[in-house]
Amino acid sequence: MDTKEILKVSKVFKEGSEYIADCPHCQKLVGIEGELNEIKGEQFHHNGLFGCDGWFEVERNVRRVDSINELVRETKA
Numbered sequence: 907m908d909t910k911e912i913l914k915v916s917k918v919f920k921e922g923s924e925y926i927a928d929c930p931h932c933q934k935l936v937g938i939e940g941e942l943n944e945i946k947g948e949q950f951h952h953n954g955l956f957g958c959d960g961w962f963e964v965e966r967n968v969r970r971v972d973s974i975n976e977l978v979r980e981t982k983a
């Protein structure tokens with residue numbers, strides 16, 4: 907998949923001080939730092955040791971799910 911394309915993230919899971927999303931490029935979990943109202947509509951780069959170098963945007967109407975399993979299962983379904 908083209909990592910230069912900015913893909914949308916529609917669900918996040920809060921874990922500790924950060925939010926977790928399922929990267930739309932590589933389907934690995936990626937941490938997003940910041941409060942929910944700060945990350946909405948923002949674009950992030952999946953970088954770091956396990957990053958795929960892809961960009962994604964947290965949708966403005968992003969939904970916060972109650973479990974990390976829900977996050978992964980729904981995204982891959």
Ligand SMILES: [Zn+2]
Pocket residue numbers: 929930931932933934936952957958959960
């Ligand atoms: Zn990724």
